[in-house]
Structure formats: C-alpha cells, structure tokens
Amino acid sequence: DFQMTQSPSSLSASVGDRVTITCRASRNIDTYLNWYQQKPGKAPKLLIYAASSLPSGVPSRFSGSGSGTLFTLTISSLQLEDFATYFCQQSYSVPPTFGGGTKMEI
Amino acid sequence: QVQLQESGPGLVKPSETLSLTCTVSGGSISFYSWNWLRQSPGKGLEWIGYTYYTGNTNYNPSLKSRVTISVDTSENQFSLRLTSVTTADTAVYFCARDAGYSDYDYAFDFWGQGTVVTVSS
Numbered sequence: 542d543f544q545m546t547q548s549p550s551s552l553s554a555s556v557g558d559r560v561t562i563t564c565r566a567s568r569n570i571d572t573y574l575n576w577y578q579q580k581p582g583k584a585p586k587l588l589i590y591a592a593s594s595l596p597s598g599v600p601s602r603f604s605g606s607g608s609g610t611l612f613t614l615t616i617s618s619l620q621l622e623d624f625a626t627y628f629c630q631q632s633y634s635v636p637p638t639f640g641g642g643t644k645m646e647i
Numbered sequence: 648q649v650q651l652q653e654s655g656p657g658l659v660k661p662s663e664t665l666s667l668t669c670t671v672s673g674g675s676i677s678f679y680s681w682n683w684l685r686q687s688p689g690k691g692l693e694w695i696g697y698t699y700y701t702g703n704t705n706y707n708p709s710l711k712s713r714v715t716i717s718v719d720t721s722e723n724q725f726s727l728r729l730t731s732v733t734t735a736d737t738a739v740y741f742c743a744r745d746a747g748y749s750d751y752d753y754a755f756d757f758w759g760q761g762t763v764v765t766v767s768s
Contacts (some may be wrong), residue, residue: 575754584758633752636707639692
C-alpha cells in the first residue's frame with residue numbers, strides 16, 4: 542500500500558493566518574491526491590481533488606499544489622470555521638489510503 | 648442534494664458478522680460507485696471497498712476475505728457485510744459516493760454521517 546505522511550500532526554494558528562499543510566507519498570502518485578476537512582463528530586468533506594482542483598462550493602481560500610510525492614494544502618486566510626482536522630488521500634493505487642491527519646487549533 | 652444514511656447494529660459480538668446498510672436519497676444510485684470506509688483511533692481512515700450500481704465490486708486486499716458489498720438499485724441502497732469480526736473492527740463506519748470525475752476515481756464527495764460499531768462480548 543502507498544503510505545501517506547502528513548506534517549505537522551497539529552498546528553496552532555489564528556484567524557487571518559496563511560497556513561500550509563504538507564503531505565508526502567511513499568511513492569510517485571502523479572497528481573492523484575485529494576484533501577478532506579473533518580470536524581468533530583462529522584464526516585470528512587472533500588476540499589481538493591486531483592491535487593489542485595476545487596469541487597463546486599469550496600471557498601477559493603483553499604488551494605492545493607504538488608505532484609509526484611510532495612503535496613501542499615494552503616488556506617490563504619483562516620476563518621473560524623476552518624479549525625478542523627485535514628486529511629490527504631491518494632487515489633493513484635488501490636487501496637486508496639489516507640494520511641494521519643493535521644489538527645488545526647486556535 | 649444527495650444524502651446518505653447508514654443503519655445497522657451498533658454492537659456486534661466477536662466472531663460474528665457486521666451488517667450495515669446505506670440508504671441514498673436525493674438522487675439515483677445509478678452511474679456512480681458507492682463506497683464503505685471506516686475510521687478508528689488506531690488505524691485512522693481506511694477504505695473498505697465499493698460497489699458499482701451494476702453490482703461490480705472492489706475491496707481492500709487487507710479485508711477482502713471477510714467483506715461483501717452489495718447493491719439494491721430498487722431500494723436505492725447498498726450494504727456491507729464483514730464476517731468474523733474482532734475488536735480491531737471497532738470503528739465509525741461511513742458510506743460515501745465516488746464523485747465520478749472524468750478519468751479520476753476514489754474522490755469521495757458525499758458521505759453519510761457515520762455510525763459507530765463496537766465489537767464486544
């Protein structure tokens with residue numbers, strides 16, 4: 542299986558901050574990388590697919606970049622509702638696998 | 648807006664079979680693949696498998712010997728069976744839709760709220 546490693550595992554930030562989370566794949570996954578946001582007691586929400594594409598309805602302050610083995614999720618200006626846990630997931634190979642998560646706290 | 652809702656027992660005894668159903672509303676179950684995933688503190692998020700509306704399936708190799716996912720298009724539902732459960736199968740179980748982006752699989756755009764399943768005697 543492809544291993545996905547996120548850093549940092551937790552992050553303290555403030556409203557208005559620009560924040561970047563990193564995800565590293567154990568092998569080349571081209572741009573087959575998705576990002577999710579999860580709030581306590583809720584299901585994950587798809588934020589980014591194919592490394593940099595935003596699904597309809599996702600605010601433009603979220604952006605993704607990268608290819609191969611190194612990827613980033615950037616939030617340009619943190620809003621209160623963005624404090625959550627973020628996961629990356631590779632969709633290059635079966636089984637799709639997830640990173641361990643980055644918990645963003647105030 | 649598509650909505651998914653998991654249902655099934657919250658407590659299963661070791662060695663028995665876990666059975667869950669996901670009911671899809673607000674849209675047809677046709678033309679997408681429908682997935683089961685689970686989340687536990689120890690293993691994080693884990694993909695279990697999917698069924699296409701035609702009944703074609705694909706499973707996580709680590710669970711393949713114990714998993715069956717089936718679809719009932721007449722009821723707009725799909726189901727999960729996991730046999731011979733142990734305490735390691737205790738988790739929140741989610742059903743989710745593959746977004747169906749062109750030439751791009753395994754991006755999950757609609758999820759159920761999740762259901763807690765505990766394996767304990």
